[in-house]
Amino acid sequence: MSNEDLPELLAPAGSYDAFKAAVNAGADAVYLSGKRFGARRFANNFSKSQIEEAVNYAHLHNVNIYVTVNTLIKNSEISKAVEHLFWLYKIGADAVIVQDVGLASLAHEIIPELDLHASTQMAIHNLPGVEWASDFGFKRVVLAREMKLSEIENIAQKLQKRVEMEIFAHGALCYSYSGRCLLSSLIGARSGNRGMCAQPCRKPYKLINGNMDQYGRPVDICEVHLENDYLLSTRDLALYNNLDVIAQKSIDSIKIEGRMRSPEYVAIVVSVYRKALDEIREGVWKPKPDDLKKLELAFNRMFTSGYILEKDHSQIMGRNRPDKRGIYIGRVINYNSKLKKAFIYLKGSIVPSKGDGIVFIIPGDLKSQGMNIDYNPPINNNILELKVKNYLPKGSKVYLNYKKSLFNEAKAIILNDHARSVPLDLKVSWDKNDTPLLEGQISGKNNSKISFRMESDFKMEKALKNPLTEKKIEKQLKKTGSTSFKIRKLEVDYPGDLFSPISQLNQIRRDFLEKTKTILLESYLPSKNEVKKSEEHLNRLKYNKFNPKHKTAISKEKEDLENSISMAIYINNPQNVEYAVESGCKRIYFESNSLEILRGKKYECLDADYLENALNRFLKMFIKMKSICDDNGAELIWKWPSINRKTYLKMALPLIDSLQKNSITEVMVGDLGSAYLLSKLKPEITLSAAAELNIWNNWTVNYFLNIFKTITFSPELSKNSITGLTKYNKLNTSNMGNNRVELLVHGNMEVIITEDCLPCAVPGFENNKEIIVPEKFWGLKDNKNHIFPFYLDLECKTHILNSVELCLVDYIPLFNQLNVDGLVIDARNREGKYVGNLLNLYQNAIHRADNGELSHEHIKNLKSRIKKMALGGITKSNFLRDVK
Structure with missing residues (x-):
């Protein structure tokens, strides 16, 4: 190779x-x-x-x-x-x-x-x-x-x-798909998308399940006993x-x-x-x-x-501990409290010595106890005697987590600046005036061959006695000292009988190596002309696009700002469509509960007939929902998951044509791959951008306007950031026209999507997947008793939701002033009564805000009623705080 x-x-x-x-x-x-x-x-x-x-x-x-x-x-x-x-x-x-x-x-x-x-x-x-x-x-x-x-x-x-x-x-x-984890952000304003993840996935959680009440909240919950607590590690x-x-x-x-x-x-x-x-x-x-x-x-x-x-x-999860393990070297077989000595039976070839670090894992105790070894402990019959201050119960496991000799090896690597060198091929010749000419070749950027030459600024003299030998010249020119070069090949075309001081040879060598260094570095630099063009372009854009007096990509005509905003909702239960339209909701995003459609079976295990029947059931269900929406003047949009592997795409794409025939022509996607695929294969389909596409600035908006009819801002954004995206700010471009801006204002936001099947931690789950059904509630409980709901999708990916509901009903007057077309409730995995009641409360707030009647008392009353339905309470989350 x-x-x-x-x-x-x-x-x-x-x-x-x-x-x-x-x-x-x-x-x-x-x-x-x-x-x-x-x-x-x-x-x-x-x-x-x-x-x-x-x-x-x-x-x-x-x-x-x-x-x-x-x-x-x-x-x-x-x-x-x-x-x-x-x-x-x-x-x-x-x-x-x-x-x-x-x-x-x-x-x-x-x-x-x-x-x-x-x-x-x-x-x-x-x-x-x-x-x-x-x-x-x-x-x-x-x-x-x-x-x-x-x-x-x-x-x-x-x-x-x-x-x-x-x-x-x-x-x-990472436990979650990178870029899709909002757990650290929404619970503590430290966003993984900003390099500030607090790693809550490395903390202990309890697995719970139970039933759901009329609002989709957990009741009759119980803890599922598991051997390990670090379920996301x-x-x-x-x-x-x-x-x-x-x-x-x-x-x-x-x-x-x-x-x-x-x-x-x-x-x-x-x-x-x-x-x-x-x-x-x-x-x-x-x-x-x-x-x-x-x-x-x-x-x-x-x-x-x-x-x-x-x-x-x-084989991927390490649910028993989230910390550094080291190497298991044995177990404690006895502890002498009087002598403060532990007797450790060693297993394997590794023997701890002076300067090493070890850690003891005590049975039944989540905490570990560590120490550094300051002497070479004796070993007899594979039993190591070690002075240990604190008592260690029999059976404690012993791990080596620091090896002094390996640390020294690493230090030597770090300090060895001559470990890497660039091969330099060098040819030396002399012209008719006896002036040395040096020609070199090195590999530069992308292994491109770079040839160059240098003429000495002095000429050698005819030797009167003791001429320089070719061997002496080679010896001096091969010295590369502290440079990064090493002479790989040296060719000396020496006419003989010449002389110069050794200092002059050394100087020409140094000059040539310096020239080689300059040429190598320049090979990695862009051309001055390209740099100048980019700089001029940057300066133009600083004025035209970064100037605060210009409009944002989503600015509309002033009179458009007076149009009332409308409600939209995400659901995954087809029965909830009627509750939504009866409450006056005009945009309904339906994300199918694939486990329910396929009745708990894995896609790859299905035969062709079963799959065809499953997809026909889905199609009939969708057509029925579409009819209900049509009768009530509402739009029905097919919402795809934000992670779509080959399995889902193979199932979903054949349905597009059938849905189009029934006037279902809009799909919401949360990944760029799905958007690209649909825009290429089905350009007539209207696309909407889900929040998972991480829209944080006007330039992302501007790019997405070429692809999507509707864009949804990231739920990580604060009020200040959203205001900057919707008011006169930093981008001079055309109006959005028929495009829409939507904002998630309510629901338990999705904080993690992972390939890990969380219930697989339950013994026997693989043989009894019927325990995951839509009527059942599953969640994770942290050490503060917050419960994070989760559910599985078609491909057995786990979707974990926040433990509290985002609620921004207070800010409807603000959203009326901003350029927001739709307010979205995420009601996936919630019951119909929750959908209907919550939509009615938000519609009431919008109506009062339109008429200037949304008082502080009305808001207080609305929030009180919302809290009675909420799962885990309500929060403004990052809306009032900028994530770090």
Whole structure:
């Protein structure tokens, strides 16, 4: 296997020391972030001067630098974000990793030569999503961690290298699809989409179930007894044992997660993967137990090969503990309280020694007890005697979680600046005047060959005695000192019998190496002409688009602002359609409860006849709902899930034609892949954008207006941010015309969508999936007794909802002043009485607001009645606070 066939090894750096560790350990590329706009804001990250220094250091070792700008961007930040991208382009950053669609579209407009990578935060998880990214202009897609290797191979075959694909190979796994997790944001205003995730998924939860009352709230609930409490905690990904399989597939880059990890962690993990990839290239690799132990000691929560290799949930989840494990080395067989000594029976080949760290896991206790070993403990008959201050019960498990010798090995890697060198081929000749001429060749950006020459500014003299020998000249020219170059090939075409002081030879060598350095760095820089064009474009847009006096993309004519807003609702129970239309709701989004339609059976297990009958039932149900809506002057929109794998698309697409024949012509989608697929295959279908598309700024709005009739703002946005999106602010473009703006104002917001089937944690669930039925309530209870409802979809993905209901009924007068067309209630998984009563209360508020009669007392009364139906109470969530 050639170097070109091997995937790139991409390493993390959350600090400059970690960056040096990554380069010196053998990374082909490093990803890092500035102080702003990165998805790991708790890392040290890099100042501008450090980024520039890192870019130069990396390029001098033929290593690429990718800078993350992978958070969602507010209107107030967009100008600074674009300027940051331009600066990164100007200093030679090899690519920028982005999440925000608006920022990406601006980058393409202003800096078309800047390579963009679509962040995993974009949750690109299917073939249409990758096709969209390719057509948009992304050079690379960082695929969702949930994708299977077979899916990736299928995409590669279809797209034939139109776009690069990157996967995660090692490190922490998010429980939710990245970019779709709002748990930290909605419970604590620390948004994962802003790099501030507080990791509530690593906390303990209890699984509960029960029945539902007339409003869809839990009653008769009981706790489901489980052995473990960390129900959302994943193991760490490690594809080391399967790296040869991965390397032979159509994957362009394998990524190590860990910008929050130490430089030592980076050094160890990168060096292990580098060694493995090099041996795979040579055809001699086999997984090495000692290297796997190094990975485990660096950090592990137990390893998994993840969804990519199609492992089941029990091998992906680590529900017993959320913390670092280390390596199991034995168990306590006795403790002498008088001597303060523990007797540990060792299992395996690892023996702890002075300077190591160990941790004891006490049976039945969630807490652990750790210590550092300050002497070499004695071992007799495989029993280690260790002084331990606190009592340890028999059976306590012992883990080694720090190995001094491995730490020293990592330190040596970090400090070894000569571990990487750039090969330099050098030819030296002399002209007729005996002036030395040096010609060099190196590999620059993208392995391009760069040839150059330099003429000495002095000529050598004919030797009267003691001429310089060719061997002496070679010796002096081969010295590269502290530079990043190493002479690979030296050709000396020496006429002989010449002399010059050694100092002159040394100077010409130094001058040539300095020239080589300059040429190598310049090979990574954009042309001055391209930089000038981008700068001029940026300056024009600063005035035309970033100027506050210009209108937003969604500004309408002034008289339009006086039109009353209307209500819309999300439901997934067909019986709730009648409740909705009777309450005057004019837009009804129906997301089918696929488990109910398929009666609990898995799609892939269905025979053709069963599937056809199931889809016919769905079609009849939809036509019936459409008839009810038509009779009441309401629109019916088919709402697709926000994550649509191949299974769902295979089921949904054949229904489009039949639905169109019955005048159902609008679909709401929550992922760019589905939007791309429908716009290509069914361009006559009207598309609406769900909140999961993360609309945070006017430039995202502007891009989406070309695709969607209706756009829905992110529920993470505050009142200030929404006001900025709907009033005269920063974008000069045409009116929205017939387009709509909708805002989620009520409901238990979806905070997590995950491939994990949560009830699979229940013993025997796999053989009794009938326990998940629509009439049953399932939830998670945290240590504050908040209950987070959840449900399963067709593909057994778990959807977790917030523990309290968003309620913005107070702000209907404000929404009347803003350019909002529709207020949306999310009533999925709720009962008909809830749908009807809640809609009536909101309709009443709108009517009173239109007539100037919505007083403080009326609002107080409305909220009191809403609280009586609410699941977990009500909250304004992020509406009154800006997420961090």
